[in-house]
Amino acid sequence: MSTQTLHVDVVSQEESIYSGAAKMVVLPGESGELGILPGHTPLISRIRPGQVKIVLENGTEEHVFVAGGLLEVQPYAVTVLSDTAIRAADLDEAKALAAREKAEESRRNAKTPEEIAVVEAELAMLAAQANVARRYAEKSKNRH
Secondary structure: OOOOOEEEEEEOOOOEEEEEEEOEEEEEEOOEEEEEOOOOOOEEEEEEEEEEEEEOOOOOEEEEEEEEEEEEEEOOEEEEEOOOEEEHHHOOHHHHHHHHHHHHHHHHHOOOHHHHHHHHHHHHHHHHHHHHHHHHHHHHHHHO
């Protein structure tokens, strides 16, 4: 590993989604977008639902949806831990929108503040998932 790259691991509960070298990582931090380059100051942060963009050594990009989680940054290593992480190429915007509609129905039927909070967190995650799917599909279409 050179000082010009980072080792990046994106891991869900089920599997390792990405493990390899990268020039840069961009992801949704709790306070806004974070851009991580080699030599970054050590950091631990929560991340919001959204897209992790991994810029590979050859300039191509990998995109992964995460449903929130934790980020650990060391000067030449980035680890993203998320309960749910899905490669953007595997996302289905229509399924995410359909699940969002079901969650909106659940919100209308929620009675307690706890039920409402759980459903609203799910709605935010599904909205982020649909957004990542849409952006990835548009980007893929523009490449062809």
